[in-house]
Amino acid sequence: MKKVWIYKRKNIRGWWVGWYESGKRKAKALPSKELAEHFKHIKYTQLNSDVFTGTVNADWGQMLAEYNEAKKVQGVTEGTLYEIALSLRNFERLAGRCNSKQIAQNIIDNFILQRGKEVKRTTLNKDIRNLKTFVNWCRENRYLKGNIKLKELKEDERPVRSLNNAQIRKLLKAAEPHRAMKIRILLALGTGLRRGDIEPLKISDVDFVSDYITTTSKKTRKSMGSRPVSGGVIAELSRYISELKAGQEKLFSHHFNHKKWKKICKDAGLADLKFHDLRKTFCSLLAQNGVSTAVTQKLLEHSSPNLTNKVYTNVDPVLRHAVEQLPVGGWL
Secondary structure, eight states: OOOOEEOOOTTTOOOEEEETTTTEEEEEESHHHHHHHHHHHHHHHHTTTOOOOOOOOOOHHHHHHHHHHHHHHHTHHHHHHHHHHHHHHHHHHHHOOOTTTTTOOHHHHHHHHHHHTSSSHHHHHHHHHHHHHHHHHHHHHTTTOOOOOOOOOOOOOOOOOOOOOOHHHHHHHTTTTTTHHHHHHHHHHHHHHHHHHEEEOBBBETTTTTTEEEEEETTTTTHHHHHHHOHHHHHHHHHHHHOOTTTTBBBOSSSHHHHHHHHHHHHOOOOTOOOOHHHHHHHHHEEEEEEEHHHHHHTTTSHHHIIIIIIIOOOHHHHHHHHSSSSSSHHH
């Protein structure tokens, strides 16, 4: 039987759990004695899994604290942590502070029914995904047993805005008096970058020799050291940068102006256009030109090809381009 123990370290805050594994002494620091006791029990069952096959009883607060810590170790972003916490708070509100023995299929099903009365199906599915990840983590750490099933609900297809070539020309023409805004629009259309990733770009991020831009996603924290950019966009960037003040480091000296954006859209006859629709237009144009989902997914930095297909390429121009390939003229 392998032992696990708790101890304090002199002049160091928190509690420590120690154990031997593969002939080496290991330790883990935890902020409170309660969490240390809890982790000790988990580690004990893991080390002695050959003689212990049951589940660990834990209250709601303990599970949340451990789960949050595990996600931080995995490098999950603050925005994602907030969304997870929000979903679990809604579960706690509707289902109560369940301990590990109380979480069962009927509790999950009841939460989905109650939550479905409050929010749209897209928001409900986000809660279901976050709850599913939490339940799977609980099962891995022996908090839960049994096969709890969580399945996302089918959503109605939402219309996705995508511009055609004539609309793009009108938009760029309306933005001509506002050079910085035009470059933002051109970058979004030519690279698929989000507005939050365009704003912090520096002049040094642009490689005019190889036609690349170095980018880091604010949302996913992923970085693309050499994002390819078309020669036309690079040429416009070069002309724009040559007009900037000497010594300027950032590509844009002023923040994005929403009033200016709305005026440009109105002048172009696209009053209800959102800046994010430019990213969807980029994806749509790639699909129309036969670019594979795998390549588009890489350029958009999506974690799943399903998201690329479902949200960004499921648009009318793509479908219309596909049916226009039929040789109807030769049939008649």
